Amino acid sequence: MSRVLSGNGYAAAAVRERVLAAVRRIGYVPDANARTLRNRSSRSIGVLISDLRDPFYADLAAGVEQELRTAGYHMVLVNDNGQAHEEMRAVTEFLAMRVPGVILTPVSARAVKTLHQQGIRVVQADRRVSRRYGDAVLGANEAGAEMVTRHLLDLGHRRIGLVIDETRWTSGAGRLAGYHAAHQAAGVPADERLIARNAGFDPEAAGKATGRLLDEHPDLTAVFAANNVLAQGALQEIQRRGVAVPRQLSLAAYDDVPWMSMVRPSITTVSQHSVELGRRSARVLLDRLAEGDPDRGTTVLNLEPELVVRSSTAPPTRNPR
Amino acid sequence: MSRVLSGNGYAAAAVRERVLAAVRRIGYVPDANARTLRNRSSRSIGVLISDLRDPFYADLAAGVEQELRTAGYHMVLVNDNGQAHEEMRAVTEFLAMRVPGVILTPVSARAVKTLHQQGIRVVQADRRVSRRYGDAVLGANEAGAEMVTRHLLDLGHRRIGLVIDETRWTSGAGRLAGYHAAHQAAGVPADERLIARNAGFDPEAAGKATGRLLDEHPDLTAVFAANNVLAQGALQEIQRRGVAVPRQLSLAAYDDVPWMSMVRPSITTVSQHSVELGRRSARVLLDRLAEGDPDRGTTVLNLEPELVVRSSTAPPTRNPR
DNA sequence: ATTCCGTATGGGATCGTTACCACAAGCTAG
DNA sequence: CTAGCTTGTGGTAACGATCCCATACGGAAT
CATH class of the missing domain: 3.40.50.2300 (Response regulator)
Structure with missing residues (x-):
């Protein structure tokens, strides 16, 4: 029974053992969709970025994924190629999936607004297009x-x-x-x-x-x-x-x-620190999800960047090009 | 009603119009979880790679995502960092989500076998650990x-x-x-x-x-x-x-x-051609999903690589190091 | 005028899970 | 000895979409 697995409710030790054994034997895995339907909350988080092939976004996504995985969530990743209509398409998908939250490098404010109005937590990462809706984790x-x-x-x-x-x-x-x-x-x-x-x-x-x-x-x-x-x-x-x-x-x-x-x-x-930017974005979202409170202000994080001085900069010389 | 939206069944033009208008007005989006539960088939595909920060895997994932998105599917992306236990964790998640297929750069044969035995289509990308189960798209x-x-x-x-x-x-x-x-x-x-x-x-x-x-x-x-x-x-x-x-x-x-x-x-x-490798992996999976037939042999693709000669190779010289 | 057919529509039943309730059994206290 | 309580268990409704079946209605044919 569900009580054994979830840990809620009572179940005799003997019964619990028998159920768990059977579960292991036939390789039963509870249906996440049925669970989501019943609980009205999914473990999927929508992540929407511009270009996975750009190492900046790849690192961001990697940071997000790592943090989400640790917290028992998983990432549905969509590339929008910076196109507003692809972004809206993905937003609709996320709505359909009833994800509790979305992390995105936003293109249009409409996407952020739509999600917010449907009660979905939004974190704008790297850039911010909407000051009204959703949290943000940005580089300074x-x-x-x-x-x-x-x-x-x-x-x-x-x-x-x-x-x-x-x-x-x-x-x-x-x-x-x-x-x-x-x-x-x-x-x-x-x-x-x-x-x-x-x-x-x-x-x-x-x-x-x-x-x-x-x-x-x-x-x-x-x-x-x-x-x-x-x-x-x-x-x-x-x-x-x-x-x-x-x-x-x-x-x-x-x-x-x-x-x-x-x-x-x-x-x-x-x-x-793009990976960290991703991790923090996920962290902000997870914290939001943890508090039941719907509207407690807006979190905006500005991560301090770091100047990495290497060899391509030096004092100017008089040599003409 | 569902009939209007899905296109199946009858619905008077007038009624259809009225329903569609209401749908647009309140921003209704059908619940993908309920749909999956009822239809016994999800539009999510599990994708499991070793390291998103490695451009090879990032490109692979980008190719997969592009192809899946075009076909109306979406990608649940998990990084396993080359660790077998993370891979198995992800496999369990994918089972719970009732995904119809999984694309992975496999670590252990057990992961592939488990998925296959649960009736999930598997494509091994980049490398092949199981000759018995699942299709494969590899570089030659x-x-x-x-x-x-x-x-x-x-x-x-x-x-x-x-x-x-x-x-x-x-x-x-x-x-x-x-x-x-x-x-x-x-x-x-x-x-x-x-x-x-x-x-x-x-x-x-x-x-x-x-x-x-x-x-x-x-x-x-x-x-x-x-x-x-x-x-x-x-x-x-x-x-x-x-x-x-x-x-x-x-x-x-x-x-x-x-x-x-x-x-x-x-x-x-x-x-x-790592992006193409990803695209083809998705293609093979989608083709598999399209044919209802459960076991029609095994597809193994070997993509021809290309030698790119640049400037770091030249005839040897006698100069000792 | 009655029957029959085809089309259009509403009403369950179902998918797997979980929350909740009713109830049974065992126990303590009045 | 019984009432009231705690503790454990089975049954059931509900989440939302979809499929199937029953039914209703209009028109055509006999």
Whole structure:
């Protein structure tokens, strides 16, 4: 009987033994769907990310999975490729599955709102599109970008290019703000023309954008690529042109992914501790689920990033490119 | 009513319209658990891999997810970290969820057998531990390893070190066999002492193993690292020692991951087309689910790998290390 | 006008689990 | 000795969707 297995209710020791033996013998495993139907609560958590092939998201998902597994939950993982309609599709699936919670790197506020309104706990990870609904676990993007920009300014750079894909999400907006803040603090005017916005979402596009920036501004002495994909494109373009790093040009990145410590020179970057970001997101969600209380404020965590200084940044030299 | 939504059964156009309108208005989404319970078939597929942070597995999972999503299924992803007990835990979860199928990079034959005996379709991806149960989608490891070893032999190398972690799974065994086969075909005796077995599952251990190999065999002119993690460790150790690649030592790898084309020199390797491996695994599973027939033989796919020749391999030179 | 057929619709029964209730048995206290 | 309580056990309803069957209704044919 159910009482033996769940531990609730009474069951004589003898009966309990007999039941357990039978269970083991025939390999009986209770039906999770029936359980969910009856209990109105599932052990599945929806996880929605942009791109599993990007090590940043893969690490995030790995952190989430680890924490969930430890707590006896499991992860239903969906890739939305940054597309709002795929995101909504997944949201509908999660609703159908009656998951108690969802962790997502959100694309549209509508997705977050829909989930919240159906009573599902939501954690926005890495970026935040909805201030009204759901908790959030974010990297401190402004602080991180300010750190790395200050590092470049401290080295003596005055003309620092910024390669960035989008600035509407909190992640991009924060990094842009940090870039500006560091300039302001150092009393160096930030030149808007040195900012390559909408640099694209793949290395090729980022490479082209970087190339354009280098062509139009021969006085650039450093480039800051605002994520790992952009950094990959930037580095490839820089290598293609035979520009010496860091002698002719310093390069700094955001997100610490394996190749950055493999290449020579190794790349100075900001580590977001992406696995930890995932773990904390799961933790926040699990805590939410543990408290029965429906609406007790909003949790927003900002994880401090870490500046990892390597060999791709150095004081500027007078050598023209 | 259910008839309107599922499309089965009759429903007057007027009634259908009214029902659909109400559905949209209140945001009703049918309960997947109730459906699974009643229909005895779920749209969840269990996916069990070793390490999401390893780009090979991440790509595999991404391929699986893409294909499943397209077919209207979703992926419950579990990391087993190569541990048999975690694998069995996940198997039990999948049984509880009544998933119709599981795709896994298997660790123990018991996991595969248990699933199969409970009537769950199984696809073994990347490696095969059970010949009796379940389909398999594999890389042609022997062919791939033979290709890259032949490439080194053709360049003139006669003393080629092999760094490999395990040789019990089909993946490792196949690569070892390919290494031998290429030697045999070229009439070059393979020296067993040049094979560093059990080189470990992280870059540090692989680096140490590579170091030992280099120390004990100063006549080595090439090293073949049998997967991407081993290659990372090997490269780091080689760089640490200041050994010039490919002038003093050629390096070849297995699995094409991003850093291999980023580093200088870029690394010659064998691409397994890991995303495609995942896609095909899902395809095989979906086909299996489509045919009602329970036991119609066993599908085993061997995907042809591709030798990607880059700059880390060159003819040996006389320069001693 | 009555029968018959085809189409449309409502009403269970069912899937596996669990929460709850009724009841039985044993025990203590008045 | 019996009333009232504790402790253990079996039975049953309910979760939500779906399948099947019974039934009702309209129209056509005899």
